[in-house]
Amino acid sequence: MLLCLLLLCLVTACQQQAADTTAPPPPAATATVAATVAAEPTIAQRFSPIISGYWVSADYLKAVARTRSPLAAFDHTPPGPSSLEIRPFAGQKDSVEIGASYGLHEGGDMLLLLQHGTEAHSLPIRLKYGGEAGTTTELAYRLTSTDTTLFYITRKTKTQQILSKLAYRRTGRPGKKPDLEAGVAWGVNDLLISGNYSGLDSLHQPVRAQFLTSGLVEGLSFSKYSIQIDFTGPNPGDAIFFDLYTSKQQQLAASFGHDTLKLYTVHSASGVPAGATDTIETFTRGRLRYQLVRLKKP
Numbered sequence: 001m002l003l004c005l006l007l008l009c010l011v012t013a014c015q016q017q018a019a020d021t022t023a024p025p026p027p028a029a030t031a032t033v034a035a036t037v038a039a040e041p042t043i044a045q046r047f048s049p050i051i052s053g054y055w056v057s058a059d060y061l062k063a064v065a066r067t068r069s070p071l072a073a074f075d076h077t078p079p080g081p082s083s084l085e086i087r088p089f090a091g092q093k094d095s096v097e098i099g100a101s102y103g104l105h106e107g108g109d110m111l112l113l114l115q116h117g118t119e120a121h122s123l124p125i126r127l128k129y130g131g132e133a134g135t136t137t138e139l140a141y142r143l144t145s146t147d148t149t150l151f152y153i154t155r156k157t158k159t160q161q162i163l164s165k166l167a168y169r170r171t172g173r174p175g176k177k178p179d180l181e182a183g184v185a186w187g188v189n190d191l192l193i194s195g196n197y198s199g200l201d202s203l204h205q206p207v208r209a210q211f212l213t214s215g216l217v218e219g220l221s222f223s224k225y226s227i228q229i230d231f232t233g234p235n236p237g238d239a240i241f242f243d244l245y246t247s248k249q250q251q252l253a254a255s256f257g258h259d260t261l262k263l264y265t266v267h268s269a270s271g272v273p274a275g276a277t278d279t280i281e282t283f284t285r286g287r288l289r290y291q292l293v294r295l296k297k298p
Helices: 002-022 029-039 043-051 058-067 070-076 180-192
Strands: 053-057 081-086 095-102 106-113 122-127 135-143 148-156 162-172 195-201 206-211 225-227 239-242 250-256 260-271 280-294
Touching: 043 135, 043 148, 053 058, 053 180, 058 070, 058 162, 058 180, 081 148, 081 162, 081 180, 095 180, 162 180, 180 225, 206 280, 250 280
Parallel strands: none
Antiparallel strands: 053 081, 053 162, 081 095, 095 106, 106 122, 122 135, 135 148, 148 162, 195 206, 195 280, 225 239, 239 250, 250 260, 260 280
């Protein structure tokens, strides 16, 4: 009898030891939590796809569309950046440098800090120069079903009261090389000139032309065009440069109708206007070179 009890205890102990050895370990709760945290996107990864791009003052673009004149719209540039260039930054950790133009003339840059702003969809900005004492600046975005709007917001540091809120529209995506002017040019081109045209030249010969938003032109004796948007110096008013910075460069005065485009030769002269003391350069329109009508899309 005693021998049977000893054998029974020995078998039970072996079975218990085998069960302890082969039983799976408890769920690794800590590892699961760590994996979840690691998989959560960073601030840069969340914001970069949404706000990367060329951004141009919404008020300025509205003025261009309303007046059909870059010269008339020039006075509607905002009291802050007129355009912004934000290159993709999903791989950045602390901050990213973004480009800014002021008055469609001067270029600069600022730091976009990759940390939470005062709103869920905002990031703080550190200005490298300028900026009013006692204020903070940030970028925020607003998504709709059809568009994204970017806001450049200035607040009082102590109370977070909004002092100004400037709106921007995206006009394109930056290429490999930084180019602050491209964003404004694309926006203006799209509003004023992009499309297919037919018409006559100065010799009454038929012309068919295509102006691409990118600045390329087909059908004329030129390959590229650039609408003048900076009017800080002497200028003939609304005009287009063709094949700029080449031996074929030519400037033509322009009239941007809703469905028509008229291009004129430009004459310049230097002199002292009546009642003035300084010599200035003046411009006058010459003969009509092209009269074009935009073709309706099929």
